[in-house]
Amino acid sequence: MTSPPEELHTHKIMSHPYYHRLLAAYVNCQKIGAPAEMAARLEEAGGCAMRGSGGMESGDPALDQFMEAYCEMLIKYEQELSKPLTEATLFLARIEHQFQALTAASACLSHSEGAAEDEQLKGELLKKYRGCLGSLKQELGKKKKGGKLPKEGRQKLLNWWTTHYIWPYPSEADKVALAESTGLEQKQINNWFINQRKRHWKPSFQHY
Numbered sequence: 001m002t003s004p005p006e007e008l009h010t011h012k013i014m015s016h017p018y019y020h021r022l023l024a025a026y027v028n029c030q031k032i033g034a035p036a037e038m039a040a041r042l043e044e045a046g047g048c049a050m051r052g053s054g055g056m057e058s059g060d061p062a063l064d065q066f067m068e069a070y071c072e073m074l075i076k077y078e079q080e081l082s083k084p085l086t087e088a089t090l091f092l093a094r095i096e097h098q099f100q101a102l103t104a105a106s107a108c109l110s111h112s113e114g115a116a117e118d119e120q121l122k123g124e125l126l127k128k129y130r131g132c133l134g135s136l137k138q139e140l141g142k143k144k145k146g147g148k149l150p151k152e153g154r155q156k157l158l159n160w161w162t163t164h165y166i167w168p169y170p171s172e173a174d175k176v177a178l179a180e181s182t183g184l185e186q187k188q189i190n191n192w193f194i195n196q197r198k199r200h201w202k203p204s205f206q207h208y
Helices: 005-014 019-031 036-050 061-109 112-141 151-163 172-182 186-200
Strands: none
Touching: 005 061, 019 036, 019 061, 061 112, 151 172, 151 186, 172 186
8 A cells, every 4th residue: 555645755754864963953942941851851752753763865865955954944043042041041140140249248348237138138139130030031032133134135135046946045155145245244144044935935845
């Protein structure tokens, strides 16, 4: 009995040599900001899924390109997600360090009663900032909406997109050239292509 096309496509992806990389990148994205227990469960689930899959050569260049591009996209997405949490952690560490330094200085200049009051104030302030950490992470985790790209630069990106629509993934050399011709930063160019592919690209091998 012949398997349905969906099952064949799924089997091709799961047996592809890049499947382990793809699954690991996906799990890493899901682990960002998750509680330790949930992160451990995700790691365990990913490990179970990896066993018995991947390792075979696909023999399909289109699928190879798709898997490589999707792995790269997830890795970059993980890096973007990690930045806000890192900033939040560093911010809280700086606040705690400042309060500790302030308390130490106050303790040297105050009597024991004054030092006790400072310790109480420190504890209250630290408690307040820890309570705000969750909302701070959420705010920093929101994707920052940049301003609209200049019309001329956006048109040059669209021209490149139209010319390379079959495979709209610019190489590093392409990105450098686009940055020079448009005056945009490579980060802006990367984000534009990610959004453009998500909204407007339908690859011919999208069912693999």
